[in-house]
């Protein structure tokens with residue numbers, strides 16, 4: 321599969337640059353040379369019979385089939401199979417949270433409230449799908465004896481997903497920069513207790529300092545080439561594409577669940593996606609274009625409602641983010657906006673990305689709904705009181721949006737409640753129990769290297785690895 325950039329003009333466009341890129345180039349560069357994001361040059365079409373058949377063998381089996389459609393020419397079948405087995409070795413349950421509000425009269429099981437829990441991976445958030453797959457695939461894209469260094473700055477969650485995604489991948493060192501004293505104990509434990517090829521640097525500064533240091537090192541092309549430095553940024557195409565896989569799984573599981581009860585097995589669900597940078601939702605759009613039957617998406621946001629506003633008003637107006645209690649969604653200028661536009665027709669559609677063509681296409685497919693902090697807290701409270709279900713604040717925006725639109729389908733749960741005890745405790749009066757695999761890290765000794773916020777020191781550190 322070849323890759324093009326979102327700025328080229330969308331799928332099948334004849335305008336713009338004719339350049340396309342290999343998977344290796346797309347994965348190692350992260351961002352396209354023209355500043356756009358990489359997308360596959362064409363979208364592979366699935367056989368749903370095959371998806372169903374493979375899903376019967378488990379998530380990793382199904383993922384192997386889907387991954388083969390994209391990466392079958394880049395990796396051998398056995399490499400892809402191993403990568404999927406290693407990356408997707410945890411359950412992905414569709415959970416029935418409860419009966420739909422004022423819909424129980426009709427008794428249809430398709431009205432029930434379902435959520436697809438994407439948080440049973442190593443760091444208890446959905447980013448494990450992308451980061452785990454990227455780590456395992458990048459390790460296998462290396463040429464013999466090539467050594468790679470992944471450099472990443474984190475304000476907490478991305479770093480831990482990347483650390484676990486690349487843990488023990490031969491030939492790859494991961495260097496993670498995080499602001500000292502500004503992340504939670506659990507987040508710090510997830511990055512500093514792994515050892516092996518994972519190196520944590522605690523920066524005497526802020527997250528912005530961490531980002532600036534990484535950017536400066538990236539800008540030094542000579543140094544970058546000498547040390548084979550690459551990023552594992554959330555916009556990387558190797559993190560994005562595998563996020564389309566769980567949409568297939570969710571749709572099949574939902575159809576099984578409602579089909580058994582009410583004969584709705586062929587119905588296309590609505591899928592609610594708690595969103596920040598819109599990697600998750602745009603991967604759902606990709607799944608739909610691969611042939612998955614999805615009725616529509618609901619973009620659930622927190623107070624950073626740039627995309628719901630875009631859909632409503634017809635104009636995209638990015639702005640600085642505000643802090644909320646669903647902080648992994650605090651994004652004011654979502655990068656994957658470009659992928660949404662490309663999938664909806666391309667930036668060169670007549671009139672550009674704010675054109676009627678693009679907005680009409682998007683509105684036919686996505687509606688938006690924003691929850692402020694108060695509404696997020698109310699949702700956490702309500703799910704607990706009514707259904708005895710403990711939700712994290714991000715997933716709670718999904719519940720609110722599902723309720724608002726009376727969706728028939730499910731919302732994605734993007735993180736485990738246990739990761740956000742400091743938000744949940746004041747609401748419910750107790751902190752959620754921490755899953756065994758995370759609790760075990762809390763007990764371990766944290767090892768990290770202190771570093772002043774200076775890119776020169778980061779260069780020296782990388783050179784000395």
Ligand SMILES: *Cc1c(COP(=O)(O)O)cnc(C)c1O
Pocket residue numbers: 445446447477594595596597598599600601648649714715734735
């Ligand atoms: C990253 C993240 C999101 C937002 O996902 P995007 O792909 O950036 O839209 C939502 N919830 C949690 C818990 C996250 O970590």
